[in-house]
Amino acid sequence: MKESYFPQEIEKKWQKVWEDTGAFKTPDISDKPKYFALSMFPYPSGKLHMGHVRNYTITDVIARFKKAQGFNVLHPMGWDSFGLPAENAAMKHGVDPEKWTVENIAYMTKQLKKLGLSYDWNREVTTCKPDYYKWTQWLFLQLYKKGLVYKKEAAVNWCSECATVLANEQVIDGKCWRCDHEVEKKYLSQWFVKITDYAEVLLEDLDKLEGWGDNVKTMQANWIGKSHGAIFKFPVVDAPNGEKIEVPVYTTRPDTVHGITYLVVAPEYKDIEKLTTPENKACVEEYRANARKMTEIERLSTDRVKTGVPLGTHCINPFNGEKFPLWTADYALVEYGTGAVMAVPTHDTRDFAFAKKYNLPLKVVIKPEGKDLNTAEMQEAYTEAGILTNSNEFDGMKNEEAKKAITEKAVKEGFGEFKTQYRLRDWLISRQRYWGAPIPVVYCEKCGIQPVPEDQLPVLLPKDVDFSVVGKSPITTSKTFMETTCPCCGGKAKRETDTMDTFICSSWYYLRYSDPKNDKLPFAKDKVNHWLPVDQYVGGIEHAILHLLYSRFFTKALRDIGLLDFDEPFKNLLTQGMVLKDGSKMSKSKGNTVDPDEIFENYGADTARLFILSDSPPARDFDWSDAGVEGCYKFLNRVWRLVAGNAENISLEKALNFKHNGSLKKENDDLVRVVHMAIKDITNDISNDFQFNTVISKYRELTNAIYDWCGKKSQFDDEDKEVLSFAIISLLKLMSPVAVHLTEEAWHDLGGTTSIHEEPWCEWDENLAKASSITLIVQVNGKLKDKIEADEGLSQDELKELALNSPKVKELTAGKTIVKTIVVPKKLVNIVVK
């Protein structure tokens, strides 16, 4: 065994051996139980960053640990390889997006291999390859057949920088999730996926996800935004052309219905023209035009002063016969509820602000118990619970009860109903871009929209496109793509030029790993049912809503289509924290990035793996420090020297057959106990929330203990050698999921002929995983006063006796009365004195 640790040399060597021997291939059939460990697959942006390193190292250690524990582990990797950056590169530098993507994948693959990750590369999945996107298109058609995909004209989010539309989930604070550009509204005919059909079950099933953090679950629950309320219909009494119209509103406060003093419809409300008097028309038109021009940011800003204009018409409140005016205001959203709001200024903060501004009347209908409210004195809306007033037969009722009673009255008399409402909107999946999976439909002059027949898939991306066009999708410049024939009538037809949102591609990739080469189906049902759900999914919190919600929807939809039999894709989810440098997120613009390649080169992958796991628990943010890397490198050197320096005294055979014979020398017994404790603690720390930071501190403790033990010996007898062998081989095995190369090299140098990564996980003996004696803590009045080494088997009385005999205790209790003595077996005695 070499005296010094040369990571670069041994890492290269073992990576090649593992690749040549197919060490990480996963058979589908095995008598072992399955375990599916998965990292969120990356976009091939060009190079790995430290966030990737952290993510993949965490999953890799989990995969290796589970394998050692006897599972048949599936641990695959792939590429989320459709998307804008490739196309932007094409526009800027004239590179073919496919070539750009393929080259990035090649480079990043090399980096992943350098990190020593145990992937089964035979199962690699690449979403931009025709053999994958054929099945993305096929799944689109299945959703279409099931009525879960539809096309409609709607006001959609448009990012002019990306020159495409976006889904609601991709608009963050009114800006594009990718480029941060302000989002505008546009009216376009677009493809939608009916995720709202699954709103209830997506919400309900969050309860089943015991292996998910509450933060992600509440974020999804908020996004789905379920609320209970009622729909009330208000007849218009003075519609300009005498038409009989009703305006339905959704409210969560039916209890306040007697306090309506006006009603607001969204500027985009479909019947708004019918509700506007000729005198008000000009004004309303102007207001609507203004609203349309506003960006999402302007419109959504909550501190903006509310504006609106009256329509000139009025409704009657069927509950009390009161007449109130109709307004339009942009605080009413056309996409939510019915697009109209009943305004009760006294009990809603927004309505209150609006009414104050436009001098609309106030009417109190809820009052706090035992108190009255005076509209003239109100400074803000009263939104708390209370008792009904000014509400006819409902007066005196508690408002929570009134919600039900009032809605029941509306149901009975035919002007309302109970209603459950969701905030979630349908998923807009059309993208006016080239580098995505083409939506497989054609437009026939005679037959209209026609899906492409399944046997004609994939609809391939054309190669003859001009990326320099502005304002339209490059795909439309192809001379070969657009013109086609109708699958129905054989006549002339045009292809759909929109491609799919890449989140579609990533909503099912984890399923494909179960059967990545299938050319008859996206995956065989038995295989997908065998491997899924994913046992442990690891990735960034930024996908808490986007990818994770879409994937849950896909799984449920595909289950209902009959392609699989489970209803949640990811059993356990670990959202890892960010990698920071000097307290802020690593980013190119801040110039505080650390290049993984440099770390591999200077210290080796084992150091990188060890460090990225060492300082923080995985779910928390991790602050990168160069000194920390250095410290980990030193530690690996220290382990190496420990093994190399004792190599001639270590026997693999003795280590593996070692049993405590019951009569070891004291210091040997102690070391064996330290090893057993380390095995127990490390195993528990990994099993319990993957606390790798404490795992690593225990590697160090064990290493320090072996060094101390060695330092006290000038020579080794047979028993010493056995114990030393056991300790060092145990250390290597415990470290093998993290320091994958070092431990493999040492294992072989010590005579191992198989791979250390094929070894079963260490086991501990409960009787040995504790110290041979106990340290009795002696307290007087709850304060630590003495520590006494004691035999474990002592009875409570004996422990008490021991404590009372402590000179220290005698001194402190002299002349005082002992009120009480508390004895905690094997641990502590507390003497209470006065």
Next chain:
RNA sequence: GCCCUGGUGGCGGAAUCGGUAGACGCGUCGGACUUAAAAUCCGAUUGGGCGAAUAACUCAGUGCCAGUUCAAGUCUGGCCCAGGGCACCA
């Protein structure tokens, strides 16, 4: 405004059940080895008080204020701060 996390030395962070607060590491300081340096090894490292600098002793200390308890970083109530998410969703 609502929801979720978190708050422990100079720093990252430990501490299954309420039972030795500060594991392990980083940094800093001191020492050994060396002609010297690097590497390595050993020791100290929460603050205050009293000592002569050591030891011993002692008081305080886990964001703040109360409470429960023989005993609170841990449990209960109230508050403060930081990070993240949602937010004109009626």
